[in-house]
Amino acid sequence: MPELPEVETTRRGVAPHVINQTLTSIVVRQPKMRWPVPVDVLQSLIGLAVNNVSRRGKYLFLETERGAIVIHLGMSGSLRVLTHYVEPGKHDHIDIGLASGACLRLTDPRRFGSVLWQPVGEELSLISSLGPEPLTDAFNADYLINRSQGRSVAIKQLVMNSHVVVGVGNIYANEALFMAGIDPRKPAGKVSKPKLTRLVAAIKKILSAAIEQGGTTLRDFVDSDGKPGYFAQSLSVYGRAGEPCLVCNKELTEVRMGQRSTVFCSRCQR
């Protein structure tokens, strides 16, 4: 499941093949994704060039002079560049043909992903309501302390809320809370300032390390039909319920929080 590091790695991998390329064809085989794919608008873009590939949270933007094709990879999506024809498979929903002869192909078995259209000058409300990027200075200790103030929601859910900060999915939330020594169930407003400060640092550290690793494990976005090697990095708690804590050896606990699996060490995280 792509989290922010995978999305950023996708952006970097795809950008050089797409930037300054004119769109020559758009084929939508499956318009039913998270929201209906705006097929007509996409078709009308043929002849325009992609000026830039940017990212906000887990959303990717293929920017043209008229606006941006906004792509979210959901749980199971991937984007890759094909430099020669490859027979589309069952889950290859959209092909974006480029003047170079290459093709940008969106694959998404579970179709939790989405493709939207954002006209130039009109930010989608779902984008404008997003919190700061976790790797910028706007996401700092003071900010998180402020947003946690008086909140009864569990700190894990707060940090996974994209209106608070973008790009922290379930896996990295588990890992960051472990690194910061915080019980994921603790009401956000009751987590101490020093711990929130550590949490901000942990999120930045984990996400940037994952992006760095993504550069090596997910390097090949061209012509590869293999699955990208997500999460090659070692995880301390996620997926390790019942196994010993790497720090204190106590058996890791698993609970469900908002229908998501949450793993933590009840000794190290309080």
Added chain:
DNA sequence: AGTCGCGCCTGGCGGC
């Protein structure tokens, strides 16, 4: 306004 629970979807897995 904050919090909670729902639903979208399918590959993979455990159980029989």
Added chain:
DNA sequence: TGCCGCCAGGCGCGAC
């Protein structure tokens, strides 16, 4: 072997 049922999970939305 084959089939069935269940689960994961991002995230916007509607309900309280």
